[in-house]
Amino acid sequence: MINNNLIEKLLKQDRRSIARVITIVESNDYNSNxxxxxxxxxxxRAYRIGITGPPGAGKSTITNQLTKLYRKQNLKxxxxxxxxxxxxxxxxxxxxxxxxxxxxxxxxxxxxSMATRGSLGGLSKKAIDAADVFDAAGFDIIIFETxxxxxxxxxxxxxxxxxxxxxxxxSGDSVQAMKAGLMxxxxxxVLNKSDRPGSQQSYTALQTILMIxxxxxxxWLPNIIKSVASENKGIEEIANEIERHKIFMAEKNLxxxxxxxxxxxxxxxxxxxxxxxxxxxxxxxxxxxxSIEKVILGNLSPYQIAEEIIEEFxxxx
Amino acid sequence: MINNNLIEKLLKQDRRSIARVITIVESNDYNSNxxxxxxxxxxxRAYRIGITGPPGAGKSTITNQLTKLYRKQNLKxxxxxxxxxxxxxxxxxxxxxxxxxxxxxxxxxxxxSMATRGSLGGLSKKAIDAADVFDAAGFDIIIFETxxxxxxxxxxxxxxxxxxxxxxxxSGDSVQAMKAGLMxxxxxxVLNKSDRPGSQQSYTALQTILMIxxxxxxxWLPNIIKSVASENKGIEEIANEIERHKIFMAEKNLxxxxxxxxxxxxxxxxxxxxxxxxxxxxxxxxxxxxSIEKVILGNLSPYQIAEEIIEEFxxxx
Numbered sequence: 298m299i300n301n302n303l304i305e306k307l308l309k310q311d312r313r314s315i316a317r318v319i320t321i322v323e324s325n326d327y328n329s330n331x332x333x334x335x336x337x338x339x340x341x342r343a344y345r346i347g348i349t350g351p352p353g354a355g356k357s358t359i360t361n362q363l364t365k366l367y368r369k370q371n372l373k374x375x376x377x378x379x380x381x382x383x384x385x386x387x388x389x390x391x392x393x394x395x396x397x398x399x400x401x402x403x404x405x406x407x408x409x410s411m412a413t414r415g416s417l418g419g420l421s422k423k424a425i426d427a428a429d430v431f432d433a434a435g436f437d438i439i440i441f442e443t444x445x446x447x448x449x450x451x452x453x454x455x456x457x458x459x460x461x462x463x464x465x466x467x468s469g470d471s472v473q474a475m476k477a478g479l480m481x482x483x484x485x486x487v488l489n490k491s492d493r494p495g496s497q498q499s500y501t502a503l504q505t506i507l508m509i510x511x512x513x514x515x516x517w518l519p520n521i522i523k524s525v526a527s528e529n530k531g532i533e534e535i536a537n538e539i540e541r542h543k544i545f546m547a548e549k550n551l552x553x554x555x556x557x558x559x560x561x562x563x564x565x566x567x568x569x570x571x572x573x574x575x576x577x578x579x580x581x582x583x584x585x586x587x588s589i590e591k592v593i594l595g596n597l598s599p600y601q602i603a604e605e606i607i608e609e610f611x612x613x614x
Numbered sequence: 615m616i617n618n619n620l621i622e623k624l625l626k627q628d629r630r631s632i633a634r635v636i637t638i639v640e641s642n643d644y645n646s647n648x649x650x651x652x653x654x655x656x657x658x659r660a661y662r663i664g665i666t667g668p669p670g671a672g673k674s675t676i677t678n679q680l681t682k683l684y685r686k687q688n689l690k691x692x693x694x695x696x697x698x699x700x701x702x703x704x705x706x707x708x709x710x711x712x713x714x715x716x717x718x719x720x721x722x723x724x725x726x727s728m729a730t731r732g733s734l735g736g737l738s739k740k741a742i743d744a745a746d747v748f749d750a751a752g753f754d755i756i757i758f759e760t761x762x763x764x765x766x767x768x769x770x771x772x773x774x775x776x777x778x779x780x781x782x783x784x785s786g787d788s789v790q791a792m793k794a795g796l797m798x799x800x801x802x803x804v805l806n807k808s809d810r811p812g813s814q815q816s817y818t819a820l821q822t823i824l825m826i827x828x829x830x831x832x833x834w835l836p837n838i839i840k841s842v843a844s845e846n847k848g849i850e851e852i853a854n855e856i857e858r859h860k861i862f863m864a865e866k867n868l869x870x871x872x873x874x875x876x877x878x879x880x881x882x883x884x885x886x887x888x889x890x891x892x893x894x895x896x897x898x899x900x901x902x903x904x905s906i907e908k909v910i911l912g913n914l915s916p917y918q919i920a921e922e923i924i925e926e927f928x929x930x931x
Contacts, residue, residue, distance in 0.1 A: 330917045337915030553910065560909045560916060564902060565894070567920040572889065572927075577882070585881060592877045593870065598654030599877060600647045603884040610889075614928050 299331045307434050308339060312407065315434050319409060322426045330571075333426055339433035343375075346539060347441045347457030349479065354463040355489040358526040359535065360442045361399050366536055367438050368405055375407045375431035377424050379443040379453055407431065421452035422566045428456070452566075455482050456559055458552065459542045461535070465490045466499040480506065483519050484542050487535060491523035517545055576610055584609050616648045624751050625656060629724065632751050636726060639743045647888075650743055656750035660692075663856060664758045664774030666796065671780040672806040675843040676852065677759045681717050683853055684755050692724045692748035694741050696760040696770055724748065738769035739883050745773070769883075772799050773876055775869065776859045778852070782807045783816040797823065800836050801859050804852060808840035834862055893927055901926050 306314035318336075322329045346363075348356050357378070364374045400406050409427055411420065428439045443453045454460050462483035488500055503521055522538055524531025546552050577585075588602040623631035635653075639646045663680075665673050674695070681691045717723050726744055728737065745756045760770045771777050779800035805817055820838055839855055841848025863869050894902075905919040 334915040334917045337917075556910055557906055560906050561902060564905065564909070564916045564919050564923070567916055568893065568923050568927075569886075569890065571920060571924060572893070573886065576885065576889070585878060588881065589874055589877050592881070593873055598651040599881045599884055600651045600654075602881050603888060606881070606885050607888060610885075611931050614931060 299328065299335055304332070304335055307336070307430070310435050312404070315407060315430065318430050319427050322430060323411070323423050329426070330567075333429060336429060336433040340429045341432065343428070343432040343436050343439045344459075344543065345428060345432075345439045345441065345457040347443070347454035347460040347482075348463060349441075349443045349451070349454040349460070349482070350463035350487075351465075352444055354465045355524075355526045356442050356444075356463050359461075359463060359487065359489065359524065359532070360440050362526055362529055362532040363440070363535060364400050364406055364438075366532055368400075368403060371405075372437040373405045373407075373435065374438045374440065375428075375434075375436040376409065376440045376442060377427050377431075377453075378408065378410045379420065379424055379441065407436065421456065422563070422570055424453045425456050425563060451479075451482060452562065456563070458546070458555070459484045459539050461485060461487055461539075463487045463489050464499070464503065466493045466496040484517065485519045485538050486521045487524050487531070488521055489524045489526050489531075491531070492525045492528075496523070517542065517551075572614075575614060580613060581606070581610065616645065616652055621649070621652055624653070624747070627752050629721070632724060632747065635747050636744050639747060640728070640740050646743070647884075650746060653746060653750040657746045658749065660745070660749040660753050660756045661776075661860065662745060662756045662758065662774040664760070664771035664777040664799075665780060666758075666760045666768070666771040666777070666799070667780035667804075668782075669761055671782045672841075672843045673759050673761075673780050676778075676780060676804065676806065676841065676849070677757055678717055679843055679846055679849040680757070680852060681723055681755075683849055685717075685720060685722055688722075689754040690722045690724075690752065691755045691757065692745075692751075692753040693726065693757045693759060694744050694748075694770075695725065695727045696737065696741055696758065724753065738773065739880070739887055741770045742773050742880060768796075768799060769879070773880070775863070775872070776801045776856050778802060778804055778856075780804045780806050781816070781820065783810045783813040801834065802836045802855050803838045804841050804848070805838055806841045806843050806848075808848070809842045809845075813840070834859065834868075889931075892931060897930060898923065898927065 303314050303317060307318050318332055321332055348360055350356055360376055360378075364376065367374050401408060411424055411427070424441060424443075428441070431439050441453050441457055454462075460482050462479045462485075464486060466488070486503060488496065488503065490496075491500070500521060500523070507519060507521075520538060522531055522534050524535060526532065546555070575581075584606055585602075588597075588605065591597045592599055592602055620631050620634060624635050635649055638649055665677055667673055677693060677695075681693065684691050718725060728741055728744070741758060741760075745758070748756050758770050758774055771779075777799050779796045779802075781803060783805070803820060805813065805820065807813075808817070817838060817840070824836060824838075837855060839848055839851050841852060843849065863872070892898075901923055902919075905914075905922065908914045909916055909919055
């Protein structure tokens with residue numbers, strides 16, 4: 298059952314209703330899918346920007362400055378900040394207090410933090426679902442801010458129309474970013490804190506890596522933008538590069554291709570999520586618990602147990 | 615169909631047969647499950663050590679030095695190195711050449727590198743499967759060396775009997791390690807490169823964080839071991855701490871509990887993996903591809919498509 302009144306108020310950009318629907322969507326129960334189905338027809342207008350990179354690169358600062366710039370253009374901005382905070386920290390998001398003081402009081406800005414805490418995967422699904430809610434609620438810009446460390450963070454960054462990878466001279470080695478899979482997903486790079494020593498070397502190293510990469514001259518070539526976000530330097534250049542990328546993609550008709558890929562990934566994730574829920578319902582957990590002893594005692598391999606569980610699942614799917 | 619001759623040779627520690635079975639297991643076809651079922655009864659003897667931490671912390675150096683120390687005790691060591699290398703680098707594992715010169719020529723050592731390259735998840739499953747192969751082949755020590763950046767890397771580290779988290783003074787902030795979920799999984803910490811300036815502060819910061827953590831005095835408390843692995847300093851202390859942890863766990867009868875948890879996680883992963891394979895077989899992919907257009911055109915939400923795909927799956931599972 299969905300609350301139509303709630304959806305109506307959401308579409309009219311009522312902040313409390315937006316927050317409530319996102320909470321429902323995050324809770325991930327069957328109801329949440331009904332809400333997402335209902336609002337789907339109202340989505341597709343917002344421009345989605347992914348900002349990722351190693352911890353401490355200045356992603357939050359860039360997000361905040363970019364948000365202020367968009368606000369001057371009277372665009373409404375939603376920020377989905379994903380932090381792989383562990384259960385241990387209790388989900389304290391260090392940058393959040395600063396951020397709230399900076400832009401949190403602006404009614405044209407909505408900030409939602411999501412932690413991986415307690416989440417058994419599905420984080421990218423939740424973040425993208427939340428983006429749909431903001432999209433339906435009429436936000437013009439949606440920024441996904443994620444730490445570029447795990448697969449689900451990369452998935453989120455790739456769900457954007459334009460994906461920005463933020464690096465700093467010290468985290469220095471583009472090699473690490475490359476290893477973490479950040480090079481493939483960047484539509485452009487921001488070399489933040491570029492007033493620091495060693496900045497030019499980092500810039501050159503990054504350029505070299507980009508040059509090694511095979512490229513097709515008809516395709517988009519990622520640029521490197523220098524910034525000192527804490528001093529608001531380079532922010533306009535970042536916004537311009539986003540715009541340039543947007544126009545390029547639109548002119549070459551590449552958004553359709555990108556959206557097709559994204560939709561495919563998303564549907565797969567939703568299907569797997571629903572199946573996993575069914576699989577590990579109480580019945581599934583029980584049959585698993587009963588089997589574990591057999592494996593521990595060494596009589597059966599985990600693979601045999603897995604086959605038994607699948608047989609049992611066939612009967613109740 | 616499995617090749618019994620191959621398994622026989624594997625159990626007799628024939629290196630080529632070990633390599634071949636691991637390749638089969640990595641390929642992840644139905645056959646691989648049959649091999650894993652077959653060798654299961656020969657597993658359970660090896661001691662498994664997980665070494666994780668941020669990039670550049672010195673995990674490979676510690677692994678190598680520890681391996682040399684175990685070799686002096688005439689123990690056979692298998693190393694499973696997991697690197698989230700992207701498709702872009704082509705899977706070049708930087709530390710590998712050095713490592714090969716160092717310990718790669720020793721017939722009592724077997725090194726296997728696994729990249730996430732091209733892998734759609736399932737990496738931790740493959741790494742643990744490979745460990746079973748080494749275990750059956752009579753290796754005494756199995757070391758999982760992983761970059762502690764993503765969920766699957768954490769999963770692998772947790773599949774060990776003793777898990778070590780390596781940090782360095784510069785990567786400095788234990789806060790980042792904490793955020794990445796590394797604090798919960800450490801049986802102890804190694805503060806490597808502890809001859810560097812700032813080392814004492816890092817040590818104190820880490821101690822403070824460990825003290826904040828709730829603990830039960832009947833439980834194991836993680837220590838911090840200082841090392842300079844490149845000069846072979848602290849390696850014996852690391853080996854002693856592993857031994858101390860092993861004895862503690864055995865005396866308190868905690869291995870059973872740990873193995874139960876690990877087995878549960880593993881069976882879940884295997885079940886999900888087999889189901890995913892069935893789900894996205896050619897039939898599943900086709901029905902997905904046909905549906906994508908409908909979503910792009912805006913008629914249907916991804917959630918509706920997902921439900922259709924699940925209905926279709928019910929009929930063919």
